[in-house]
Amino acid sequence: MPEADTHTGPGDGATDVDAVVVGAGFSGLYMLHRLREQGLDVRVYEKGDGVGGTWYWNRYPGARCDSESHIYCYSFSDEIREQWEWSERYPEQPEILEYLNFVADELDLRRDIAFEREVESATYDEDAATWTVELADGEVVETRFFITGVGCLSEPFRPEFDGLEEFEGEQYHTARWPEEGVDLAGKRVGVIGTGSTGIQFISETGGTAGHLTVFQRTPNYAVPARNRPLEDEEYAEIRANYDDIWKRARDSRLGMPFEHDHYSAASLSEAEIRETLEERWQQGGFRFLHAFEPGHVLTNAEVNAVISEFIRERIREKIDDPDLAEKLVPTDHPYGAKRPPMDYNDYYRTYNRDDVSLVDVSDDGEPIERVTARGIKTTANEYELDVLVFATGFDAMTGAILAMDIEGRDGLTLEEAWSAGPRTYLGLMSRGFPNLFTITGPQSPSVLTNMPLSIEQHVEWIADCIAYMDEHGYDAIEPTEASQERWVTNTNMLADNMLFSEADSWYRGDNVPGKTEVFTPFPGGLDMYRDICDRVARDDYDGFEFARAADAATVER
16 A cells, blocks of 8 residues: 655644544445545555455354345445445345445545554554554554544454363354355354354254254344345335435434334233234334334333233244243343344244254353363263354454553553443543544444444544544544543443343443443434534534643643
8 A cells, every 4th residue: 555645733743644544344434435535644454355344254154234224334425325226125244245345446445445454552642642553564653543443343252161272173253254154064063152143143054054053041032034135116215215214214213214103102002012013023123123112112121021022922933842942032131131133034943953953051051161172061961063153242342442452641551441341422532542533432322223324423423523623723632531421420320221231241241251341332322322422513522622732732622
């Protein structure tokens, strides 16, 4: 990649580029495009050899998006949406990756992306108001702004079972699936994990493997996606109504344009609730969650209990063996308290096959003791395997950010600052780390929404903030201590008043041993969050303080 021109910022501090962006997925691509439009020199570093972010890395069989395709894309460009047409209601990984490559080419983004380059550290220089970014290959670059677009679900988590190094078969994590694929035909395959990824993988490979053994700790509520091809007339109607679709999506809690049948269930009988749920069950996907206003579903325990039992009944109907059915029925958490998985390929009926087995490895079942040379040993049995697959998810929300050694003012590291859980203002910035922006990081709506819309909102807010700084001659921005404290407190308070607290989940870091257990996304909804961010910007970035490097003058808003 050609060397970027040297830039001189408002404080007369020379830098190699105006902004370094980490990651070339949905976030990094749009951030690059927006800042380039504002005349900034931008360099994106991506450790993969192509664009795509999570859709570059997650190539496992069955990988598919759980947001509907017509809204799982960028809304900022009429030209892109007119040229692109999705083939299915829920796109598979290859199609999403093809879309992101299409966008990169249409916007000529690759010339500012350095592939196969991993950022190892970033250190802030308060006097110059710049970041020094170091890469694994030894390159050092100076930048005014350091922006992470590394994704919420991108740092794989693999449990540290005893004996892993002894296993003589093949081992894979779904988030690092080989590009060339894996031949599972006729092999004894074991998969650990039954979250969204595990459900997709199991549905796709049950019937391909010689025998598939599923090691399940906790079952999940998987709602049918009702996937199907998109017809030409249907897509023409979507295109004709896109402006309204995007407006409704932006003004919604989940970033989705679906209307709810009833806001509340307070005036409905249980029979009327169930009738509404049945209609939504036939629609499938996140439309089912919109039978009632999603926030109501996640705060009203009585209504949630009716919905949860409705799903349990549907699960039982699909399983031939009643005892097996009870192992697949979730009873330890309310519906929606964990990320609700989608069933694209008749997941539950997969267990009716003779070549698929379920092993309950919960504390009440037969927990895994260790991995052996031949397979997995539980407290009751040893299961011989040729291939071991970890569908164990991610060190979510913070893992990929903290994998970089980020050092802010006065030698404070981000890992130290977040040792008791993330501390941010708006999920965008942290005190002590000026000019470090995080796209859809912890304490933003992110994973509780349709991600592309949350990404666009963040990118546009960051770009506008940088433009404001340049217009006013500021070199640095960071939150005040008071605004950050309020945001952390309010985020925790909102979560505590919802049903999220009744589940052990990666939302709370419960899947990673030793990780601080705290609810990490902002649970108030994209609509509320957008209004707050807009108000902050209108009020000259209330809750932030600005500085000029030349005189160290600080201006608090």
